[in-house]
Amino acid sequence: MTRNRIISAGATAGLAVVLVLVGGVTLGGQSDHPAAPPGDSAVVSRPDPQAIAGLQQQLTRQPRDWVSWAALGTSYVDAARTSLDPSLYPKAEQALRRSLALRTEGNDRALTGLGALAAARHDFAAARTWATRALAVNGHSATAQAVLSDAQTELGDYAAGLAAAQKLDGLEPGVTSFARLSYHAELRGRTGEALRLMGLALPAASAPTDTAFVRFHLGELHRQQGRLAEADAEYAAGLRASPGDAACTAGRARVAVAQQRTDEALRLYRSVVATVPATEYVTELGDVLTALHREPEAAQQYAVVRAQERIARSGGVNVDLELSLFDAEHGAPAAALQAAQAVWQRRRSVHAADALGWALHAAGRDAEALTYANAALRLGTRSAAFHYHRGVILHALGRRVAARSDLAVAMEIDPHFSVLQAPRARSLLAGLS
């Protein structure tokens, strides 16, 4: 009885971790601010507090239960990621290390948990190492395959990332594997297939937060192809499953912006940032206010982003791609470049390439920028932002024909891809024809 509960609790926690990992990565791939890293990102679901409480009770009774320590540590990673509560990272690490100390050999659960923790802290190289070690112990660990897939993908080794996702699908087909396969299809520009794969995840999603997660991604896939009504319907369905879900609310706000229902958009964004003041949402709200020429209010939102940046820097952490893009577009090109270069040192994903190219452009180094803008599009991703960035860089280099082609593709993919950049894309395009 007890044992069953522990195993199921561990499995639930593992699933949630993986979901959120994908949530972060997928979101990043498709938003105006790409590469929202896992952990900073939007899918906020509260982890099952009863599962955590059950594990805590079990460990109070049996402090040498290494299985429960691993499950608890993994649950803490999950909770930290979903609640954006970094105080849980050290707790997670202690619990996982304790499990590993109690059982050094053959403890793939603790190794996988440490991998998930490293990924949550954006140390994807370490995540890859932990996941590989876990798979050496237990080659059938679906959770370890999921962590490995995410680590490889974020490091820019897309072939290895896809291979791990396919192995995961073979071991345990479900929301976690479908979401990952969908993401890889999307990265390669196969949007229809991405939608189909994500649709498979819908009947497999049991928890309301899982449903909201899947609905959100279906909505994003529709919205980024300009199908606003379909997108809104998916977000609404997600909110019915999980009322107040921040990601789905933000999705509806984005649709409202595209449809120029700005009052509604502001109301939705404000409700999101009151709950989850993630950089992504706060920046978008500020940008909508800027577009409405309400600069003082926009400045209030940008102040929140700057405070987050300040905290990250004071903690000795390199600010991430999101903040790099923010800085590049909000008058801090030097900071943007520094951040993007630091990330590029650690990982070579298409999002890291895009951010570095855009930061180099903001710093006036367009010749170098083009190399990275090309690298960002090496998989053929149908991203309006990627194409827009490269079009602007080409335009600055005087390559008018190529610039026009990229800008036209950007507007064709999603004419509403950014409330501030889309009008610039339009006027640049008009000047080129």
Place this chain on the structure above:
Amino acid sequence: MLMFGAGPAAAHPLGNFSVNRSSGLVVGAAGLEIDFVEDLAEIPTVQVTPSVDSDGNGQLGTAELRSYASRACAAAAAGMRVRVGQLRVPLSVRRASAELRPGAAGLPTLLLECRLQGGYRSLPAGESISFRDTGAGLRQGWNEVTAVGDEATLRDSDVPRVSPSKRLSAYPADLLSGPPDVRSAQLRVDPGGPAAAGAGDSVVGGFVPRVTDRLSTAFTGLVGHRLSAGGILLALLIAFGLGAAHALAPGHGKTMMAGYLLGRSGAGGWAAATVAATVAFTHTVGVLVLAMLATAATAVAPSAALPVLAMISGLLVFVVGAGLLRGELRRRRSDGHHGPDHNHDHSHPHQHLHPYEHLHPHPHPGTRALGRRGLVGIGIAGGLVPSPSALVVLLGTVALGRAVYGVALVFAFGVGLATTLALVGLLAARGGTALARLGQRRLPRWPQRLLPLAGAGTVIVVGLALTVRGVVESVTAL
């Protein structure tokens, strides 16, 4: 601000996004207070800054923080749902303050403190009280609720008594516990019990008038006394002593008056015993009746009943005083006629048992100047208004399932009260006699003639004053 060395951006111990809330319920018998604290981490602080900084200079001044605090506390109060039984209790803000504290990366955090309050008319025994804070929304953070009784006893409670985070000042970092997410409390409460620590200025105990002085606190502290034979005996002795001391406490002019009257009657031990017994009996019965009323389903708040009793007690004193005056005047008239009062069928004018007569030191040995009814009236007046602390003790012991012990404590308290009264009476009697002798020898006749009149007049005035005060208090208690 605590640093946990968590690596990425671990500035606030609960995350830079967190909004942490603590609601400390202090449940009294006529109202509750909520000690509400909200700790905004760095990012939420940046988010509220524009609404605090009303002059837009980027600095949060004292006045701006004060204004923010009253708004934020009103919002917090509006987000809370308190029900006592079926009744929704609205909350009002009694105190509000906000201060900035240094956080990570040179950014401030904002600490809001509110004292919220709501009242109710009555609290029947076993009443259920529910609390829910809807203000936290979906925001991540530490949410805790605590509850203690204040002259009320929590029979059931699903929340702790003590804040695990010391009111959001020290977040425990235990590996086996996460930040709590408690936003509601379900309580079952009985009236009566010791006062909550540190709730000295609270008005929560308005159901039972607040016990503040040290004697009363010592008495109410006996509620949870250990129940061994020696312990009970000791507790009874203490209760007796406290009752005796209570009679001498300030604000017991009525008791002193009763003692004075008793002394003037020159009646000696028998009368003193009569009065003392009446006081102890009346006091004990009064407390029992009030306690029963308080715990009955259709409860009457003792704080509403006490002024009425005080009024009745004042009227009694007034009647006694009026009787004295009438008797004195009649005596004078009959003295003026130089003959016995023809309305009386007694031949000796000084030996009849007219109820309220002759309080001046009339040096007739064995004179029962104040009749039996007068003595009983004085006793009732002295014992009618129960000591609030006795009421608290009884309700508290009932709540703990120790009703018999509580009745014994209250009775011992009443006996102590009565003993003081009797002693005061005897001393006054002796003093009065000495004064009378002195007067006969040396003083001119007029003070001796006026003294009884003045005495009766004083009794009437005091009785009237007590009555009026009782009326005023019972009106304002409505």
